[in-house]
Amino acid sequence: MLQRIWKRYVTRGDAVPRPRKNKKVCCLPFSNLYGPKGIKSEGDIIVMTVEEYESIRLIDLEGLTQEECAERMQVARATVQSIYKDAKYKLAESLVNGNTLKIEGGDYKLYNEDERTSGCSRCRRSRCGQNGSIKTI
Numbered sequence: 001m002l003q004r005i006w007k008r009y010v011t012r013g014d015a016v017p018r019p020r021k022n023k024k025v026c027c028l029p030f031s032n033l034y035g036p037k038g039i040k041s042e043g044d045i046i047v048m049t050v051e052e053y054e055s056i057r058l059i060d061l062e063g064l065t066q067e068e069c070a071e072r073m074q075v076a077r078a079t080v081q082s083i084y085k086d087a088k089y090k091l092a093e094s095l096v097n098g099n100t101l102k103i104e105g106g107d108y109k110l111y112n113e114d115e116r117t118s119g120c121s122r123c124r125r126s127r128c129g130q131n132g133s134i135k136t137i
Contacts, residue, residue, distance in 0.1 A: 049106030
């Protein structure tokens with residue numbers, strides 16, 4: 001199906017954007033909304049994509065290099081660099097200006113259990129028990 005659509009655009013001579021590639025993500029965040037406590041945020045809501053969240057988690061929390069992060073997310077290092085730069089900017093803007101940060105959307109695909117051979121030490125999924133509840137460590 002996609003090849004037929006691609007072929008139709010190419011034969012007509014129209015500019016065709018590259019198809020967006022899904023980035024591999026270990027797990028979704030426990031909470032997707034962060035902001036000032038007790039204050040109704042009337043300011044802007046900053047939306048961070050799931051893959052931006054994953055880049056922050058892997059690079060800053062797990063301590064991986066951008067190349068290692070790119071391997072885990074199955075994209076090019078330059079792509080991770082761009083995603084990470086955008087994520088840091090959104091995080092800083094939210095913290096400094098007191099805006100609400102919402103994590104949602106993006107082009108991602110969750111790892112399935114068969115693909116998770118290396119495991120993330122600080123990922124919520126690796127701390128989960130059989131019933132899905134979080135273990136106390």
